[in-house]
Amino acid sequence: MKQLSIFLEDKSGTIFRVLNLLKGGGIQIIASTVADTMDNAIYRIICDNPDKAYLILSDAGMTVNLTEVNVIELDDEPGRAAEALAPLTEKGVNIAYLYSFLLNGKGVLVYKVR
Amino acid sequence: MSYSNYFNPELETMPREQLRELQLERLQKTVRQCVKAPFYEQKFKEMGISPEDIKSLDDLQKLPFTTKDDLREFYPWGLTAVPLKECVRLHSSSGTTGNPTVVTHTQKDLDEWANAVARCLWMVGCRPEDVFQNSAGYGMFTAGLGFQYGAERVGMLTVPAAAGNTLRQIKFIKDFGTTVVHAIPSYASRIYEVMREQGIDPRKDTRLRVLCIGAEPHSEEQRQRIEENFGVKAYNSYGISEMMGPGVAFECPEQNGNHIWEDYFIVEIIDPVTLQPSKPGEFGELVITTINREAMPLLRYRTRDLTRLLPGECPCGRTHARIDRLRGRSDDMIILKGVNIFPIQIEKILMNFKELSTDYLITLETIEPQGDFMTVEVEVKEFNDDYQQIQGLTREITRQLKDEILITPKVKLVPKGTLAVSDEKKAVRVKDLRKLF
Numbered sequence A: 001m002k003q004l005s006i007f008l009e010d011k012s013g014t015i016f017r018v019l020n021l022l023k024g025g026g027i028q029i030i031a032s033t034v035a036d037t038m039d040n041a042i043y044r045i046i047c048d049n050p051d052k053a054y055l056i057l058s059d060a061g062m063t064v065n066l067t068e069v070n071v072i073e074l075d076d077e078p079g080r081a082a083e084a085l086a087p088l089t090e091k092g093v094n095i096a097y098l099y100s101f102l103l104n105g106k107g108v109l110v111y112k113v114r
Numbered sequence B: 001m002s003y004s005n006y007f008n009p010e011l012e013t014m015p016r017e018q019l020r021e022l023q024l025e026r027l028q029k030t031v032r033q034c035v036k037a038p039f040y041e042q043k044f045k046e047m048g049i050s051p052e053d054i055k056s057l058d059d060l061q062k063l064p065f066t067t068k069d070d071l072r073e074f075y076p077w078g079l080t081a082v083p084l085k086e087c088v089r090l091h092s093s094s095g096t097t098g099n100p101t102v103v104t105h106t107q108k109d110l111d112e113w114a115n116a117v118a119r120c121l122w123m124v125g126c127r128p129e130d131v132f133q134n135s136a137g138y139g140m141f142t143a144g145l146g147f148q149y150g151a152e153r154v155g156m157l158t159v160p161a162a163a164g165n166t167l168r169q170i171k172f173i174k175d176f177g178t179t180v181v182h183a184i185p186s187y188a189s190r191i192y193e194v195m196r197e198q199g200i201d202p203r204k205d206t207r208l209r210v211l212c213i214g215a216e217p218h219s220e221e222q223r224q225r226i227e228e229n230f231g232v233k234a235y236n237s238y239g240i241s242e243m244m245g246p247g248v249a250f251e252c253p254e255q256n257g258n259h260i261w262e263d264y265f266i267v268e269i270i271d272p273v274t275l276q277p278s279k280p281g282e283f284g285e286l287v288i289t290t291i292n293r294e295a296m297p298l299l300r301y302r303t304r305d306l307t308r309l310l311p312g313e314c315p316c317g318r319t320h321a322r323i324d325r326l327r328g329r330s331d332d333m334i335i336l337k338g339v340n341i342f343p344i345q346i347e348k349i350l351m352n353f354k355e356l357s358t359d360y361l362i363t364l365e366t367i368e369p370q371g372d373f374m375t376v377e378v379e380v381k382e383f384n385d386d387y388q389q390i391q392g393l394t395r396e397i398t399r400q401l402k403d404e405i406l407i408t409p410k411v412k413l414v415p416k417g418t419l420a421v422s423d424e425k426k427a428v429r430v431k432d433l434r435k436l437f
């Protein structure tokens, strides 16, 4: 799955600008997460049309990356995430970041390994 | 036909000792001449000095500095040391503030100027067989007429194309078999772009073999790009309109610094704050005394350009000193915790990282209790969704900056567009928010 990753200045207004640009392009956001770092923020977005969204944001001059991320689909039941991640942990895979959301009654686990 | 490597063999390769004798003789003559100008007459009176005080080259230190502001204040004739009827030309440059400056020339001055430029052009391989196209502005801009007369002195067929009308420039280059072009670097790049649009390959479709670029500060990287594009050598020309224009210093085939003609000029490098001579090899402000000029001799003229003298002898055989590529203007200098720092030092480091854009901002502020502090913000061009990349880059930039400027700045990577400035305005690179007391 493709994910947008936007390098943002840690200032109010920057996230709003991204959202407005995507709205203008008719992009629907499925899930998003903000990681705040020391001086900046990284805003990661899963949406319905990542290629178009990427063009919109890069044309607007934003520092944006289109990243291929790993996805595990889970049944909407307790404990599924732990089961899904167990084999990765056994293999000693180093996870850079991870987040999850619900889509059409299924859990979706998004992660990137280092 | 075989030619000498040098245009003025005896003068260009003169042993240093003899060159210094010539300099002293010419300096003494210059000092006697310059007091005929109202500005120096007044200065010498104020300082209680007379031309007879100059007995050795070291006595240069006794002479007053001259600045661009002096030229403006004594506009238009206050630095001219001959009757106006002996002058045959003036060049004037307008500043953004105040009066313009005027530089006057006698016929002998123009002849000497042409000789200096011819010497430069000959040095980079120009010969009478060449076709020289001068794509620089004529009129008051000294690079036009300056190169024109120098190229004629060499004996080349000259094409005074002037700047602009790039399609016509390219037609001239093709039709007349132009072998040498002089242009400011940004215009040379423009000519190449238009050639490409026209499907012209300068390597195959032209006879170009030498480019002379100058009048506009440019980096070594920019020069190399121009050389790669055209497939020819590009030599750096250094001119100062108050001296005369082009012909002051020029790169030799070694491409390691510009030879500054010491039979025309005495060179000093000074600390722009203390005005004391810089240590050998250290960067400072270039100060030039003209010693081969009649109409408007200038003593210890502060160019505001920052450079240093390169040590050692040049393999090309010329004995005249070499100045390093300019490091910016003394007006740009930052003093932080007693250390002199030039923005160009920081820029040079940032350019090493392909992930970064060319936009950066240096902020100086006072943070109690540590005192003065420098933050360097730079835009990230390539982001790969990895925070560790940002951290790693930040650390590496900080380390390299500390090695260069001896102070550890706070490095902050910011997204594209954060520091952007409009195209028309000169980019603001330094913001000084320090408390003075």
Ligand SMILES: [Zn+2]
Binding pocket: B252, B253, B254, B259, B314, B315, B316, B317, B318
């Ligand atoms: Zn040399």
